Each structure stands twice: as structure tokens, then as C-alpha cells.
Amino acid sequence: IMNSALEYLSGKQTLGILYTYDSILFDFNKADGKDTIIDLKNIISGKNNEFPVKVYVGNTYQDMERIQV
Secondary structure, three states: OHHHHHHHHOOOOOEEEEEEOOEEEEEOOHHHOHHHHHHHHHHHHOOOOOOOOOEEEOOOHHHOEEEOO
């Protein structure tokens, strides 16, 4: 799944910057458009939505708030 997500991001300005046991932090670039977030969520959640994905946004790690995508 990570390979698919990173391959999708090839050529985009959004970067995967932190991977921990059960989460991935992306530095999202607005120039890539909101569809990038939606597409990443779909890639990571899997074909049958077997991996739950929550999306948070914020200017700093401490300021993140959950959003619905």
C-alpha cells in the first residue's frame, strides 16, 4: 500500500514525511489539489476499505483537526 501511495505521489509536491506503526503523515501541498487527499485515502484504505483512514489537517502537528473526506 505504501508503495502504491508513494508511486501515486511521484511528480506531486505532497510528500510522505513520517511513518509510524499505524499512521502516515503527509506534508500536503495545496497546489496538488483536494483530489490528492481523496485519492490517497482511497489508495491507503484498500480495495475493500479494510484499512480505516482518518484525515487530519493543521499547520503544525499539535494543531491538527479531523476532517471528513
